Amino acid sequence: MSAHCQLTGRKPGFGNTISHSHRRTARRFGPNIQRRRYWLPSEGRYVRLALSAKGIKTVDVxxxxxxxxxxRARGEKV
Incomplete structure (x- = not known):
């Protein structure tokens, strides 16, 4: 599963870990991706979506x- 939100499009951010001696090493800030199952009444079936925490709140609203x-407007298959 790729680390991106299907709804908001959030992807990993990249940066550096800075040690006490101020050495920098590359690191990756992953988004909080959760796999959620939603009932889609129009199609009479469940859909499984990979959403960030913000994406889950957006679906609630x-x-x-x-x-x-x-x-689907963005061209992703559901």
Whole structure:
């Protein structure tokens, strides 16, 4: 599973870990991706989405139908 949110498009950020001696080593800040299953009434089936924490809150506000419509508008398969 790639570390990106299907709804918001959040991806890993990159930066440096800085030690006490101030040496820098590359690191990656991963998004908080959760796999959630939602009932899609219009199709009569469940859909499984990989969403960030912000994406889950967005689905709670706009509804699963609108969220799936946004994902499909971007060209992703659901």
């Amino acid at each position: 706009i509804g699963v139908e609108a969220a799936v419509a946004r994902i």
